[in-house]
Amino acid sequence: MKITIADVAQKAKVSKTTVSRIINGNYAHTTEETKQKVLRAIEELEYRPNALAQGLKATKTNVIGMILSNLKNPFWSTVLEGIEDTCRASGYHLMIFNSNENELVEKELIKEFKTRRVDGIIIHPTCKDQLIYDRLIEEKHPLVIINRRVDNPMATGVVVDxxxxxxxxxxxxxxxxxxxxxxxxxxxxxxxxxxxxxxxxxxxxxxxxxxxxxxxxxxxxxxxxxxxxxxxxxxxxxxxxxxxxxxxxxxxxxxxxxxxxxxxxxxxxxxxxxxxxxxxxxxxxxxxxxxQPGYVMGQQAAQCLIDQIETKEMLEPQMNVLVPExxxxxxxxxxxxx
Amino acid sequence: MKITIADVAQKAKVSKTTVSRIINGNYAHTTEETKQKVLRAIEELEYRPNALAQGLKATKTNVIGMILSNLKNPFWSTVLEGIEDTCRASGYHLMIFNSNENELVEKELIKEFKTRRVDGIIIHPTCKDQLIYDRLIEEKHPLVIINRRVDNPMATGVVVDxxxxxxxxxxxxxxxxxxxxxxxxxxxxxxxxxxxxxxxxxxxxxxxxxxxxxxxxxxxxxxxxxxxxxxxxxxxxxxxxxxxxxxxxxxxxxxxxxxxxxxxxxxxxxxxxxxxxxxxxxxxxxxxxxxQPGYVMGQQAAQCLIDQIETKEMLEPQMNVLVPExxxxxxxxxxxxx
DNA sequence: CTCATTTTAGAAATCGTTAAACAAAAAAAC
DNA sequence: GTTTTTTTGTTTAACGATTTCTAAAATGAG
Structure with a gap:
């Protein structure tokens, strides 16, 4: 049986509200004593909040979706490293899907990411049908195009020259x-x-x-x-x-x-x-x-995306062009x- | 503004329950007419169910977590292909984390997977401290160890000889x-x-x-x-x-x-x-x-895990040993x- | 000592979905 | 023609967290 916030509340003899506040570092409404009581209960029960419930309430998952077309190309492991390091630094996690250069699969995967309410998407595009990207951009869905270009001038991305x-x-x-x-x-x-x-x-x-x-x-x-x-x-x-x-x-x-x-x-x-x-x-x-500067490419892509996610107003579209050697x-x- | 099941219900002039049933293919309680009405509304509104809410309700996410230690090693791209193909065939999606051979990171990532309520975990283990694996096994958390061995004889896994x-x-x-x-x-x-x-x-x-x-x-x-x-x-x-x-x-x-x-x-x-x-x-x-038969390794690991997830009773632990060439x-x- | 203000904590509503319990209408049985 | 069964659909209560609103206790001012 999974431990919930209610179990912690019961054990510490406080309300769920109080527990929630303490978990989220909102100590303004609590005495040191209740805080300790609650922390001890969390510790003892090994409570871990349910990210699904949190995500549902907050409409934020701290997950970034990535669609790449071919994991076998070793170039991507370098790019992924850059993306991962940057994501980790800002508290995001990465969900990697593989389109296998297949347009239909890519479309499905984008839908899947929407369903899962990822905070943003990084795509290595394979689609001839550029409408999909237009749609995402129009919906203001945080999006970064990586490595390949798309037609839409409003797209944000990182490419190599x-x-x-x-x-x-x-x-x-x-x-x-x-x-x-x-x-x-x-x-x-x-x-x-x-x-x-x-x-x-x-x-x-x-x-x-x-x-x-x-x-x-x-x-x-x-x-x-x-x-x-x-x-x-x-x-x-x-x-x-x-x-x-x-x-x-x-x-x-x-x-x-x-x-x-x-x-x-x-x-x-x-x-x-x-x-x-x-x-x-x-x-x-x-x-x-x-x-090609793969690591930097990954870093910049992730950072662009995180900026989009965390900024309220719409950002100017930007296309970073890196230089090969x-x-x-x-x-x-x-x-x-x- | 995101479209919810309530919007679809309103548009089709039925209840949320009816919509939910139709989405999930449960047509026993609906006439062809209402079914069409609802499907049309879903189509028009481009409704996509919220996987977080579904996961919360069902305590099932259809996500498999994978922890590997070093994406750079090209061996893994082959393994991942096997895992991905098998997962896709059964309707699962993969969340890949990277431990970088770091014990502490691996522990954190396991916690993260628990928080996110993934249905099962595939681990390429780096931990000297075998207690973590013992714990997961004890908790009957669906788990497959891949490539490296762990001490626990109750572990299920796939390795090469x-x-x-x-x-x-x-x-x-x-x-x-x-x-x-x-x-x-x-x-x-x-x-x-x-x-x-x-x-x-x-x-x-x-x-x-x-x-x-x-x-x-x-x-x-x-x-x-x-x-x-x-x-x-x-x-x-x-x-x-x-x-x-x-x-x-x-x-x-x-x-x-x-x-x-x-x-x-x-x-x-x-x-x-x-x-x-x-x-x-x-x-x-x-x-x-x-x-090493990387693709097969991935296939078998994913299949073992899915079997664990989808079988109610506890499965016998099994250690598949593949033969190199x-x-x-x-x-x-x-x-x-x- | 009383009233206003601040501090601390809790009850209840909410996020979007599903499922059990329930109600109403239609069809079948007697 | 009433009762029973079946079909169809709705109401309501979860799932687990957060947050707004509300209330009680503690503090301070006069």
Whole structure:
């Protein structure tokens, strides 16, 4: 049988009101003596208030809902760390749901969060149908969009400058002396990060004197092995001597294909990969990567959300843009000085 | 203003009870006509029941709490997938907390879960103080221990046979022809997995004719770079020609140290590493690993817990033991046939 | 010593939902 | 045509906490 506030009240021979006041640090209406009596009763009965009842009364749960699309990507564990640390510091707890990049699931999960009356939501969006986000924003539901962009200009969020990241990566490949630089990317026109990284690729190509038609885009299908398609593509495009790979999964597929074909990295084909991981420097060859500030991203997202929750008036929408960083290793080493 | 069941009742011109019955699929007491009226009202008002109120009334939240110790270890994303899929199939949602291997934090998080009235808890235990687990078990709180063992024989859980995994790994190194096999492990006598892996190491050594004194244990400190300590240790123990590394983090440190020293893997020192990851085969050299069935582990843990939650009588405690698997790659290749 | 004021504590209403008990109307049985 | 049964729906009381309003005791002023 669960201990309730009434049990504590009875044991301490006071009213529920008094117990409630003491729990919530409202000692103005109590003598030291009753306070001690009540605290002792709480201690002895090991009373813990029922968060459901508290939440119901206060319409506040101290829970933040997070929807991410793919827990497997190790990038998220860093982001989550930032979110968790920030939440903990302000007394919030995190409820993490996984949409698996599935639009329908994401919609269901948002409903579930509403049902559970979470105080705010952080979303890594997968939906093409932007209406869902519009609705949340319109309802003034505390919301932070993370990593990917949504159309609504009133959205608050934290993203990384993917155009810039891609630009740095491709520029490095070109300055390294490569003339046939391709980009490998998952084929999904609705994901802003992929779009931006291809955009950054093109921007760097044009800035280095290449024409739009000289851009080589290797589009891959998500969710199944891509080694064979990649091999076929590379055979068809024999002038490719460098690949900018737009995420970790793609990178592994590309490396797998190149090893299969016996291609030397970086001698025959150089690689720069998006996302730095603990493994990057131990790969054969060690990978040159674009490192995103995941922890900071998490921190900022959580803090934005908490500010929204705890501020009465509507906050100005803000879009924090973080800057990625190039980490140079053997898969496309230092730029030769001439 | 939030829509409540009373608003729906008013709009459909019926009582709250009727609405409640229809929401919960209890149509025995309603005509088709009222049912349609109510459903239409729910639709129009976009009514969503308040899970807090429901949970309060039913003393059931459909939430499962999970405490893990380190989200960064990619092994957990696989386990979580298994847990999530199983939970979703039975209508449960997951609340994930992170203890960061901190005993005090873990205790707090358990309290938090009790406060929030989660239906059950899955714990990856970090506590030396086993009393906490004893208490939960005694209180018949639905609980599943995952990956690590606790002392209490009444605990239900899912673990991998670490003694066996380590035995297979070390045996492989010995059969490969190595005579100076060491084990690299984090120094923490309270973590059952580490203990068992060292035990499996010793068992394999003894079974292959080595004496207890010939066992070489490289103990590492968690949480700080260990490359220098490893280098010093290897210099002191020049007869070491193989290392069984007991987890991913340790493996990276060991490889880092060996590369620093210019040691050839596997020619000078062969490696078998615990935990298969998506990266393992792309490392230089590709790693021979012990693969744990993470997804199944998650599935079984979640299913055990749900069974406990949904069964009225007390279930027999059960400890599922899963079997790990050796994946052979270049860091300690196929056993030479003679 | 009386009346006003402050301090301390309690009773009752409330949050949104569900379930048991109850009432009314309709259908069936005699 | 009355009684019994069935169907349909409502009233009311929980669930466990908080908070407003109210009351009693203690203190102080005159």
């Amino acid at each position: 993917n155009v810039k990241g891609a630009y740095i990566a491709v520029n490095h490949l070109l300055k390294y002396g490569r003339t046939g630089v391709a980009v490998a990317v998952f084929q999904n026109p609705y994901v802003s990060t992929w779009k931006e990284r291809v955009e950054g690729y093109k921007k760097a190509m044009l800035a280095n004197g290449y024409a739009e038609e000289q851009c080589k885009i290797l589009e891959l299908e998500e969710g199944k092995p891509q080694i064979e398609p990649i091999k076929r593509w590379i055979k068809r495009n024999s002038d490719v001597d460098a690949i900018f790979s737009t995420n970790t999964t793609v990178t592994l597929e590309v490396i797998g294909a190149l090893k299969d074909m016996g291609k030397q990295i970086p001698h025959e084909i150089a690689i720069v990969s998006y996302d730095e991981t603990i493994w990057s420097k131990y790969i054969d060859p060690p990978l040159t990567t674009i490192k 190039l980490i140079i290793r053997a898969s496309c080493g230092a730029i030769p000085q001439d | 670490n003694v066996k995994g380590a035995y297979i790994a070390v045996n492989h190194l010995l059969k490969y022809g190595r005579t100076g096999v060491a084990v690299a492990v984090f120094q923490n006598p309270y973590v059952s997995t580490w203990k068992e892996r060292v035990e499996g190491y010793k068992k394999a050594m003894l079974a292959n004719g080595y004496a207890e004194e010939q066992c070489k244990i490289l103990e590492l400190e968690e949480g700080k770079p260990q490359i220098e300590p490893i280098k010093r240790w290897i210099k002191r123990n020049s007869d070491v020609d193989a290392i069984f590394s007991t987890n991913t983090t340790v493996t990276l440190e060991v490889i880092g140290a060996l590369k620093d020293m210019g040691k050839q893997i596997p020619h000078e020192i062969a490696i078998v590493s615990y935990d298969e990851t998506i990266w393992s085969k792309y490392i230089d050299p590709p790693l021979t690993t012990i693969k 050796l994946i052979i790659r270049a860091s300690c290749g196929a056993i030479p046939q003679d």
